[in-house]
Amino acid sequence: MIKKRIKYGCVCGILIMMIMGCLHIIKNKGVIKSGIDQTETASLNPVIYKTVVCLDAGHGGDDVGAEYNGRYEKDDDLAMTLAVKEELENLGVEVILTRSQDISMDNAPRAEYANLYDAALFVSIHRNYYDGYEAVNGIEAWINSQFLEEDEALATTILEEIKKAVPKSTIRGVKGGTIDGEGNYTINRVAQMPSCILELGFISSHYDNNLLDTYFSDYAKAIAQGIYAYTQTLSI
The missing domain is CATH 1.20.5 (Single alpha-helices involved in coiled-coils or other helix-helix interfaces)
Incomplete structure (x- = not known):
């Protein structure tokens, strides 16, 4: 006993x-x-997730980004980012945002924020611009100039899903470094996880703007599906 x-x-x-x-x-x-994102971004769902995805709406506040006939890039960036967040959460993915409001932010803190919360991947959403030639159009993704396998896989998967969802979209492919060929964009240089900058069409192109407005939900679902598909390849 x-x-x-x-x-x-x-x-x-x-x-x-x-x-x-x-x-x-x-x-x-x-x-x-x-403590995640004081601008109300993270999901309040108490489920324990395997991955955390950080989405970044480019520009914001005083930094309007590209402008075309009264249309500001910062607004398109934020609207799409919020829509992608919702789609990802419907797929069971936890999402944090660098901004969910029209506020100004430097680029380095955006990536540092993703690093702080150990995000599995980082996607920054932007619009492109070409001065003086409206015929230039299409969607592209920028990654670190080292063309790391995981960065390229993330960007490629997203672009493939966009092409399937909106076949009329011109896919310009995955590019490394910066447009001037020097170094890397801050996002892709500071982020410590797979990252890419998605240029969702040219704001200077009537064709791209019309596609974005007409197929907005399709683009959001495609981007989310691409991100989700990539997370399924991770061992976390």
């Missing part, structure tokens, strides 16, 4: 320690989650 009590007491002690440990983890997760 004494041996059984000792054994029972040990088991109870172990169980209590395990419960306290779980409560400590849950408490810590709560602290981290409540």
Whole structure:
């Protein structure tokens, strides 16, 4: 009888320690989650996710980005980012945003934010611009000039889904570095996870603007599907 009590007491002690440990983890997760993006971005769904995706709406606030006939890139960027966030959450993916409002932000803190919360991947959504020639159109993605396999796979998967969803879109492919051929865009240089900058058509192109407005939901679903498909290849 004494041996059984000792054994029972040990088991109870172990169980209590395990419960306290779980409560400590849950408490810590709560602290981290409540600190995510003060501009109201992260999902409030309490489900424990395997991956966290960070989406970045380019420009914002005083930085309007490209402008064409009264249309501001920052507005298109934010609208699409919010739509993609919703689609990803419908797929069970946890999403954090660098901004969910029309606020100004430097580029480095955007990527540092994704690093801080150990995001599985980082996608920055923009619109392109070509001065003086409206016929230039199409969608492209920019990655680090090293053309790391994971960066290229992320960008390629998104572009493939866009082409399937909106066949009329011109896909200009995956490009590395910067348009002037020097270094890398800050997002792709600072991010410590697979990243890409998605240029969702030229705001200077009536053709691209018409496609974006007409197939807005299709683009959002395609981008989300591409991101989701890539997350399924990760071992996290």
